[in-house]
Amino acid sequence: MGATVTTAAxxxxxxxxxxxxxxxxxxxxxxxxxxxxxxxxxxGFLVGYGFTRYKFMDTWPIADEVFNHFPFLHxxxxxxxxxxxxxxxxxxxxxxMVLAVxxxxxxxxGKVATYMFLTILxxxxxxxxxxxxxxxxxxxxxxxxxxxGGSILHFVKGEGEEAKQIALSDFAIVDANRDEATLTRxxxxxxxxxxxxxxxxxxEIKAGLLANPDIKIRTQKTLENAExxxxxxEVLTREQSVERINDAxxxxxxxxxxxxxxxxxxxxxFFFFITGFHGFHVFTGILINVVIxxxxxxxxxxxxxxxxxxxxGGLYWHFVDLVWVFVFTFFYLV
Amino acid sequence: xxAEGAHQSNTKKIWKVFFILSLITIVEVVLGIxxxxxxxxxxxxxxxxxxxIFIILTIWxxxxxxxxxxxxxxxxxSFRWSVAGVLxxxxxxxxxxxxxxxxxxxxxxxxxxxKWIF
Numbered sequence: 036m037g038a039t040v041t042t043a044a045x046x047x048x049x050x051x052x053x054x055x056x057x058x059x060x061x062x063x064x065x066x067x068x069x070x071x072x073x074x075x076x077x078x079g080f081l082v083g084y085g086f087t088r089y090k091f092m093d094t095w096p097i098a099d100e101v102f103n104h105f106p107f108l109h110x111x112x113x114x115x116x117x118x119x120x121x122x123x124x125x126x127x128x129x130x131x132m133v134l135a136v137x138x139x140x141x142x143x144x145g146k147v148a149t150y151m152f153l154t155i156l157x158x159x160x161x162x163x164x165x166x167x168x169x170x171x172x173x174x175x176x177x178x179x180x181x182x183x184g185g186s187i188l189h190f191v192k193g194e195g196e197e198a199k200q201i202a203l204s205d206f207a208i209v210d211a212n213r214d215e216a217t218l219t220r221x222x223x224x225x226x227x228x229x230x231x232x233x234x235x236x237x238x239e240i241k242a243g244l245l246a247n248p249d250i251k252i253r254t255q256k257t258l259e260n261a262e263x264x265x266x267x268x269e270v271l272t273r274e275q276s277v278e279r280i281n282d283a284x285x286x287x288x289x290x291x292x293x294x295x296x297x298x299x300x301x302x303x304x305f306f307f308f309i310t311g312f313h314g315f316h317v318f319t320g321i322l323i324n325v326v327i328x329x330x331x332x333x334x335x336x337x338x339x340x341x342x343x344x345x346x347x348g349g350l351y352w353h354f355v356d357l358v359w360v361f362v363f364t365f366f367y368l369v
Numbered sequence: 370x371x372a373e374g375a376h377q378s379n380t381k382k383i384w385k386v387f388f389i390l391s392l393i394t395i396v397e398v399v400l401g402i403x404x405x406x407x408x409x410x411x412x413x414x415x416x417x418x419x420x421x422i423f424i425i426l427t428i429w430x431x432x433x434x435x436x437x438x439x440x441x442x443x444x445x446x447s448f449r450w451s452v453a454g455v456l457x458x459x460x461x462x463x464x465x466x467x468x469x470x471x472x473x474x475x476x477x478x479x480x481x482x483x484k485w486i487f
Binding site for chain 2: 057058059064067068070071074075078079082083085086087088089090091092093094099114115116119122123126127129130132133134136137141182183184185186255262263264265282299346349350353354356357360361363364367368369
């Protein structure tokens with residue numbers, strides 16, 4: 036190396052390390068490139084969702100009819116309010132995060148700690164909200180039946196666009212002698228367990244449908260009002276409904292990875308994977324923030340003379356918010 | 370830029386951006402709930418005008434988050450675009466190809482002789 040020192044100091048600067056041509060530290064740059072690659076992963080998920088939705092354009096569930104719950108408003112049709120609330124929670128925790136970064140630039144330890152704490156709190160509230168959303172999605176509200184061909188049938192009252200979905204419990208006629216129950220180990224069958232039996236059997240639902248002349252079946256098929264452009268699901272006539280119920284094979288309540296009561300089978304999968312993968316990112320973001328929070332309290336960054344670690348954690352946290360903005364649009368709005 | 374602004378507080382700007390982001394979200398939610406017929410009915414390339422508005426608002430929000438909250442604005446432009454440019458190009462490329470393909474598969478299912486979901 037002695038030779039280079041004598042020739043030119045600039046050469047040493049270029050190749051000797053410690054050079055930042057992009058005027059950004061190594062850690063921050065790598066965080067950015069990690070975010071870039073992770074964004075592409077999310078892009079892949081959302082594009083996969085888009086592909087499937089385009090593929091099943093005329094049978095895809097309408098998001099407003101699925102995500103219409105709000106805490107303490109049981110049975111009220113409240114589309115979107117809840118996800119909007121979740122969006123606000125996440126944007127707000129992004130704001131406290133950027134305030135923490137800002138306080139870090141001014142080397143104000145107390146302020147950084149406070150804002151970091153608020154950010155962690157916001158993240159936890161968001162995760163809790165998502166858990167509630169998942170709970171609603173998994174337990175379901177109405178229940179449906181699946182046909183031989185894998186199509187989901189809903190039960191409604193009313194005509195066309197104004198049809199209101201009703202729950203299986205609203206009309207199914209319970210058969211006291213129903214001989215279909217969950218096989219449990221308690222029944223003396225050692226090491227044997229069967230799938231849990233649905234609350235109502237196909238026969239009970241069929242009996243209920245036949246007994247109530249005002250109930251009709253709503254299919255997965257999406258129709259469009261030619262005048263307003265509004266999309267709604269096709270409702271069969273009473274005669275068609277009575278005929279169609281004969282195709283039913285399985286009672287579907289709520290959602291799992293195989294089938295869901297909302298409609299197309301892949302809808303549930305995409306919901307679980309996209310919001311789950313995002314929720315996992317929120318979770319790891321909280322962990323990172325907790326570690327940074329304690330380091331702030333211990334004065335690690337104060338001694339180091341730079342709060343850049345808060346900035347890097349912040350980048351990740353904003354990225355989580357950024358992804359949610361897109362999930363919100365493509366899963367709930369569009 | 371980063372060095373100059375290092376010691377002055379940007380609190381005012383942060384709250385301004387928060388206000389803008391909230392406003393955009395509120396507009397999105399209101400449009401999503403009421404779905405005005407005039408916007409919902411107009412289709413351009415098979416997508417309703419309302420959906421275009423949603424997508425533009427979303428990108429607008431993403432711009433504020435990346436440029437302001439993630440301080441991309443203050444980075445050197447070569448670095449800024451090495452992230453945002455690559456991301457933008459690859460996403461648009463993938464979305465275009467895959468959605469065209471999805472549409473094609475829909476046509477195949479729609480026009481084929483066998484029934485898919487029944």
